Amino acid sequence: MIVRLPRRTVSRNVSRKTTLIAVPGDHHCEPLHLYTHIEPYQRGIVFAKLREAARHWPSEHAPQAFLLLYAVDISGTTVTLAGGHELIVKNRIRHIGVHQRRIGPPFLVLAVIGEHNPREGYAALRAYAQPIARPSNFIAVHNAAERQTVVGLLDLQYRLRRRGIGIGFKRLLFDVPTSSGEVRPDLLLDLRDFTTGEVLEAALEVVTGHDADTLGMKMRQVEKLREIAPVVTIHAEDLEHDALEAAVLDQLHIGSS
Known part of the structure; x- marks a missing residue:
């Protein structure tokens, strides 16, 4: 048996504080270059699509793509993925929150792909690691x-x-x-x-x-x-x-x- 929901609830109180946020700027957006597998990055597909997109990219913004990956470990600049694959990032991987290092894997990692320099071209520049509940449930935990x-x-x-x-x-x-x-x-x-x-x-x-x-x-x-x-x-x-x-x-x- 479950008792009935009280008239005053947490959800009702929260709804009073919820507001819509308008984003200024042009309403036209380029398709988001988001990949959830490492293979397009390893095969150079991500870089080719970024070079193509760069021809039409707004001049005030640098072309970027994103990898959203499940990780079994992170260390320094290395993201270890399932199946033994690795993603090397140019800068040290950042943890989202002050307690992340003590939680351990598994993680959901968001990597930013952009031009490192004109000579080296595109690469994984930065990555942000978010611990998740478990491999079968991508729920962020702190x-x-x-x-x-x-x-x-x-x-x-x-x-x-x-x-x-x-x-x-x-x-x-x-x-x-x-x-x-x-x-x-x-x-x-x-x-x-x-x-x-x-x-x-x-x-x-x-x-x-x-x-x-x-x-x-x-x-x-x-x-x-x-x-x-x-x-x-x-x-x-x-x-x-x-x-x-x-x-x-x-x-x-x-x-x-």
Whole structure:
């Protein structure tokens, strides 16, 4: 059994802050040169298409193409891909976020292809690595605890579906206004009972530290969130012991009459 969605929800609060952003400039755009496999780069197809596109490229912009690749490792200027392929980048690979180096693979890598210099021609100039949940789910994660949480929720989706309950989750891009100030949950859960049609929206907060400052900050965040939605809390170390399912079901009173 799932309780009904409260009248005030996180999504409604976020929608009040959502605005449309207009991009100035010419409305005409050249097709995006985006490749999701390394072969066109290795065979020189990317370079040939860029040279062709450069003849019509706006003079104020340098011709560029992009590679979006799944990577099993990154080191210095080398991106290691599945199947033993490698992409060498001219500059050191950048991590998106300060904690990326400690998370480890797998990664989703965006490489920028452009003219290195007139003599050498086109090459992979820069690359940005974003850790993802796991090879089968290209969901961006920002720390090890978030990866464990996302993977746990993905597995929980399958188990709850067999019980007639759907669970979705997302990471908000904007803070949520409350009477105590703005706040943003670690993840937002959406649950639905397929039998009754009842829905529930809840925030999920992962506690990653034990010092007084970290615990106090997390407690204040939870108190703010409880003004607008139910909150599930779990300690990061408990994620390793498969306690996420119990935390979600027990704290949201799912399955109880």
